[in-house]
Amino acid sequence: MASVGFMVCISLERYLMITQPLWFRFRRNIKNSVVVCVVVWMLPLVYVIPTFFKASFQLIDTVCGVFLLLPFPLFIFFLVGTSKALSAARSVPADEKRRIVAILVAVLLIYTLLFLPSIILILMEEAKFNPILNTTAFLLLKISPLADLTLYIFIRKGVVDELLASLSCCKMSTNQQVISMSNDMPATCSQSV
Template sequence: MEDFYINNASMDTSYNYSSINDSLDYYVDSDSYEDAPLFIDVMEWIIICAGLPLTLGAIAAVYSLVRNDHVAPVYIINLLISDLIQLCCITVRKYVLNDIIYFTYFYGVMASVGFMVCISLERYLLITQPLWYRFRRNIKTSLKLCVVVWILPLVYVLPLYFDVDFYVRETIFVVVFLLPLPLFIFFLVGTLKALSAARSVPADEKRRIVAILIVVLLIYTLLFLPSIIWSLVVEARENRIFHTMASLLLKLSPLADLTMYVFIRKGIIDKLLASMCGKMFNKQEMNSMSNDNMSASCNETI
């Protein structure tokens, strides 16, 4: 998103679209939207004060889960690190006006999207390709993929740094941000279809996998999609309230990502998921058992 600036010295409203595609900060005309600066400032401090300690604690806690046979926490740790970068940028932006802060912030945003895709893909493969996943998964492979994800955001950040044409930057922004959406939907739908066939995966693990995929899709749809709409729709760019809310929603993503940690830990959340998803899994298992019995009967007849 392009920054929206108000010339406070002359008190004249002006739209100065800078060379930086920025949703980190947003200034509004105090005459037309008086409460917005205070509201956004308070929300940003809430995000900072809650997000920084919780993210650091979650990184430490998830790190203890990393084992040779447990790959998902590797992606979640990297996701939390990208969120930590965003939170640090939002904090520093309170005191320092620097282009590097803009570049670093969007670098963290795009890295977080990449790791969300990795988490969804890993959960999808665990259900749909359990044998392949069991023998091919390892820490080294996941670390190599993490390196690739950390490099890919440069495709967008470097054009920002070199002040490439606005429409070229917006095209890259939209393409990079739109591609994960159909992937998230595909991973969720494919996982739901393959649940009954995944005999080697415990029921509680199935519930957590589905919950993570749903949470990823919801986070992306609710928090990232408004920014994509802002880039695609001219009317949205001209609506300062929509611009403000899209920017604020994007800043909330580090807090929303903390739910990933909740769903990979066994405990109280399993009881909640069992009550919500138990009927669905039981129905699928009954259908699967019924199909197996029918197949066995046919074989005996033959």
């Protein structure tokens, strides 16, 4: 639940940064970020606390499912709104536009692929008895920290650039080796090829 909450925070931040840049610049501070983080970490208690009071598991599952399903339309809204605002923005470089949209698409994909099967499992009574869906949803939730790490790598500006640069350097050195090998071939070999 906290992971989904932070994914919503990331999407909202990117959306506000693009669509409301002045408001975002003047309202963003450490105090607000700390308050948001505390609230995101406290929201899962809505799911945990009722278990101590012996509440109905059906009610707890429904609350959890609804809580996890609410971000889906938000992710779509943030992606579409940011894409529209970026297409009209002239001051944002093209590579930065691609990076911002890539982050929002990654958030939507992570949510859809990793969390949506569990939400379906929680909300649909018939799905709870399907062992394949149970196992799949469980495994996908277990790899969600890896997806969070991937998302963090996308958010960091220099990491992706360095990764792509190192990959292109490896490709360039391989191409240079092939070119130097073809230059070192005897004239008869290169003429026969």
